[in-house]
Amino acid sequence: MRYIIFLVLLLLNISHLDLSWAQGSIKNRSSRDVSCRESLEYEHGDICCLNCPAGTYVKTACVTASEKGECKTCEFDTFTEHENGLQKCLSCTMCRIDQETTEKCTITQNTKCKCKQGSFCLPDQACEVCKKCSRCKEDEETVKGCTHISNTVCRKRSSSGSSISVTFIVVPIIAMLACILSIVYWTKSKPSKGAVTSRSPREMVKICMGDSEEVIEERQNDQNSKIDDDSQLQPFLEQNYAERELSRRLVPLNGEESLKKTLDFFEEMDVHYHNRFFRFIGLSDNSIKSTDSLFPEDRVYELLKIWMEKEGLKADFNSLIEALVYLGQRLSAENIVTKAISNGYFKYEDE
Structure with a gap:
């Protein structure tokens, strides 16, 4: 009898479970x-x-x-x-x-x-922080400028082109130095007769020799000849020394490379003088505006590179210094000259 009651209770529990499962299935299905x-x-x-x-x-x-x-x-x-x-x-x-x-x-x-000027984030990557735009190295040139979604694209400069450009710069500099030394040597070694020149070219010059005096008359054309020699020399001297704001001229120790390595020094120039400075050295407004998106120091570097390419063999460190002095930036000019000399890129011509 006890076993029968146990079996009845078991069947009732199974029936209750089946009914609950069926109700749940209907609810889930709906x-x-x-x-x-x-x-x-x-x-x-x-x-x-x-x-x-x-x-x-x-x-x-x-x-x-x-x-x-x-x-x-x-x-x-x-x-x-x-x-x-x-x-x-x-x-x-x-x-x-x-x-x-x-x-x-x-x-x-x-x-x-978007990232601020001078920084970028690639569009196919998570932009957790903007990265600073890269700057091309001295032996590279800019193919594409940096934007807020792309970095600067650079490429190596042609080695043959750079060696030719260095040759074209070094050879004229050596020739110019040789001419200057020749003129200085000729001026110092010219024999002096100890003569006292009269104030009037028509007067005679007296040369005293021992107890006797010999009077030598020098004609007007001799005086004119000397004046003509000086007038031929004058344009050359004016070209190299006249209208120089700085008292001493600088010459490069390593040709074009010396000038390239000093471009970073011009970052200390007052930002308010940037546009006037670059117009003064001959850059167009379009060239100046093309770098408005760069940081000030990167902008100065890029515009000076454009200036070097534009000037070619005529690019001269002294011209940049003179431009600063003309614009009233003498302190910046002196600091840049000091750095250029202390780093071994330039030296004074008369040293």
Whole structure:
């Protein structure tokens, strides 16, 4: 009898479990049967409601399938860009300290940011921090400038071209130095007769020799000949020394490379004088404006490189120093000259 009662209770428990499982399956199946149209509806309970438009959110869901509930406009500093079934709007993004805002946040659009000038983030990578734009090395040239989504693109300069350019610069400098030394030597070694020249070219010159005096008359054409020699020498001297603001001229110790290595020194120039300085040395307004997006120190370096390419063999360190002095930047000029000499790039011509 005890075994019969145990079997009856066991059958009752199994029947109860089967009934609960069946009810759960029916409920789950009815929940899975709800299929809302993507991008048009959202699921609420066991029905589908129409999405709220962009710039709003669902304040109260619908009670009848395929109808729109109550939608409310996003509050300040929040947004929704698309039709949605969200219970609240999304918070607007704030640009980081290394970024600048290109478009402000609205109820239908998030804030748009970009890296500040002189930095970038690649579009196919997560922009956690903006990277500083690279600067091309001395033996490279810029192919493409840096933007807020791309780094500077550089390429190696042609070695044959650089060696030829160095030759074209060094040879004229050596020839000029040889001419100057020849003139100095000729001037110092010219024999002196100890004569005292009269104030009037028509007067005679007396040469005393021992107890006797010999009077030598020198004609006017001799005086004119001497004047002609001096007049032929004058243009050459004026070309090299006249109108120099600095008292002593500098010459490079390593040709064009010496000038290239001093370009960074001009970063200390007052930023307010940049445009006047580059116009003074002959750069066009288009060239100057093309570097407005760069940091001041990078801008100075790039414009000086453009100036060197434009001037070619005529590019002269002394011309840059004279331009600074002319614009009233004598202190900057003196500092740059000191650095150029201390680093072994230039020396004084008369040393």
